[in-house]
Amino acid sequence: MKVLVIEDDVAAASYMVRGLEESGHVASVAHDGRDGLMLAASQTFDVLVIDRMLPGLDGLGVIRTLRATGNRTPVLVLSALGNVDDRVEGLKVGGDDYLVKPYAFSELLARLEALTRRGQPNAPEAPTTQLRYQDLSMDLLGRRVERRGKRIDLQPREFRLLEVLLRHPEQVLTR
Template sequence: MKLLVVEDDKTTADFIARSFSDEGHSVDCLASGREALAQASASAYDVLVIDRMLPDLDGLSLLRALRAAHVETPAIFLTSLGGVDDRIEGLKAGGDDYLVKPFAFGELSARVSALGRRPPLREAETTLHAGDLEMDLIRRRVIRAGKEIDLLPREFSLLEHLLRNKGRVQTRTMLLEAVWDIHFDPQTNVVETHISRLRAKVDKPFERELITTVRGAGYRIAE
């Protein structure tokens, strides 16, 4: 397996890396949460081993950011924070397992192997495209024809949903549920208003229209 160990204590990191290497695994080690975010987003790993207390970006924030970017690589927290609330917090942040220091390497190895046996997930998408439009999910940036487009958070979420369903009609109800988490019709024009604002930024300044209205059905973004 290919593992990423995110641990700022060099002695611990070296021990983990050496022990997994002796078992035949490929191991990368990083001490920075921000570096790990970039590395885990750009490279495919089988399992992540993450300390919670890291410089510049703590382990919880690191994993939350990865999950928000749809990086679903199995992750185990390896940390000295062992309270019940700490464990719950780690699992809710997107962790798949939680092991408290001090630890036995045999147990860590067994837990990592169990995570590695899970069915492989498709490679995580970090960018979405439609024509000359590109959405960077890590940097939260939208660029069309080389020009950066400034979107509000809800507009970004709406465009992301349309891009993830590129070529498929999205009804008003679908958009309310996916973007606003509303599971009933509030009898407002919130969808129409945001689509109009999104078109003004994404389509109006450019020659080709990407977001189209399918009369009587909903909205669709072109392939």
């Protein structure tokens, strides 16, 4: 498992990295939010551990930015702030799990492994072969279009245009 640890406490980050490496994982570290965001955006990680209170850009800001740019890497929020409102806020901005300091390393490791088992969000999705909108369906491989079970014959240009429209339902598109 490849982990990015974004933690401003150098001793805590070292402890975490040492434990991860001793467990057979690869860990990278950033000590402030901006550096962590740059690393997370420029490399691929299996999971991110982000401290909530960071200099430069706080942990929630890092998560918001990652999610806004489409990064779906699982995030474990790590924080000394442990009341219910703090935990809920951490999850609502895009964190996938929340662990309150102090913590047992074994629990941190178990949570990280659980997050990575849930799937590989940054893995490419299988190509879509069927598009549907209400009662209209399009088979991209068979190049067939049906509405209410009745086949509709389309010219190649019409087929491509309909495909674009079905991929962006209820959106206004320009040329």
